[in-house]
Amino acid sequence: MGTTHVAVQRWLDGGGIQRQTAVFVAEALSDKLRRRIAPKDIGFPGITSIPTPAVGMPYAGSLTETLSILDGLTHQRPEDGPADEPLPDSDVNSAALAWLVSRPDGLPTDTPAARRVGMRDVAAIRTAAGFFMQLDFQFGGGHAHKAFRHYFREDVLPLLGASYSAKVGESLFRAASEMSQLLAWSAYDSGNHAHSGRYMLSTLRLTQVAGDRMMGARILTNMSHQANYLGQAPRALTLARASVEGGRSSSTPRAMALFSAHEARAFSTARDRKGAARAMNEAERFFERADSSDDPEWLIYMDEAELFGEFCHCFRDLGEGPEAVRFAELAVALTDPKYVRTLGFCRMVLAQSQLLNGELEEAVATARLAVEAGDALQSARFQRYVADFQREISAHAANSVVQQFNGQVRDAMNRLDDE
Structure with a gap:
């Protein structure tokens, strides 16, 4: 693309400018100033830098590119675009490798800016992150995604291009990564895996700025979680191993327990019993050494109930009904009721595990409790747990208990559609 001094003078005089041209001008200034410049910052308020949705997306090469991608993503809703097209293996593998061998970019603390960021701004982001995390746990990823996107775009991203000290900058980027991974997770929970994948890759790149290896490993764990959910066992295993190895040198024992559990x-999805047993043993050993005083706030949910919840999933996928029931019952008993969605998942896994043991009526009774909670149904992932269970009991469709449960699910989903 080219331009002339005549066109520039026309823009300065208030004449029109093509949308893509304004985007290119903003990107050029961003590269020159080493901070994010949006079209609205240079006098084009009606134009936003929204990347064209695509299945593939390479790992960003710079902070400027990362912030531009994140800004564009916040203008897109999870329900828009391809939902069932996860990122290609080539993009995911290259991103994981790039992160594993990366060194911190270094904070752009010498950036000239009109605003100076302080620890009070960082505290506000962390408070908001805790609020949105609780909304996600209780009501599902889609409940407050619009408000979350707006907050991240308008109140977090601009701070990353402002002025700050090295101490504040490190805390700021850590807090921003926490917020960004919540957006990725809520998009995943809403069922848009392509959208979530792009958020995750961008968040992984964001952790590289300040060298936050523990958060980066968590992002890889989240990506493994998503791949596992989609039945992509080889990708899930590659990402999980990358999180364990990449986080080992700088993560707390509690974080390492999370990474090993995934x-x-x-391994369980791949039906590798030996590998699964080894990883579960490692997770237990790490958890025994956990000390909450060493952990970041975002790890607060990783308690004994969460660990047992991961283990019951493992034994269910390995087809080991008695062990799956044992750990699922422990997870249900220990899960804090405020984690509504987590409790719903554990109850559904308990129901599936009881079914593995041939306990049809007990399994349906457990699933009824999970559906009755209601709030968890706003999660697309929870809805799939219920649908999977309905498919598993379809061989008993003539059974009155099964018919009653199917009717309960229909009524619950109808109520959800009316809200």
């Missing part, structure tokens, strides 16, 4: 999940 490695066990990936």
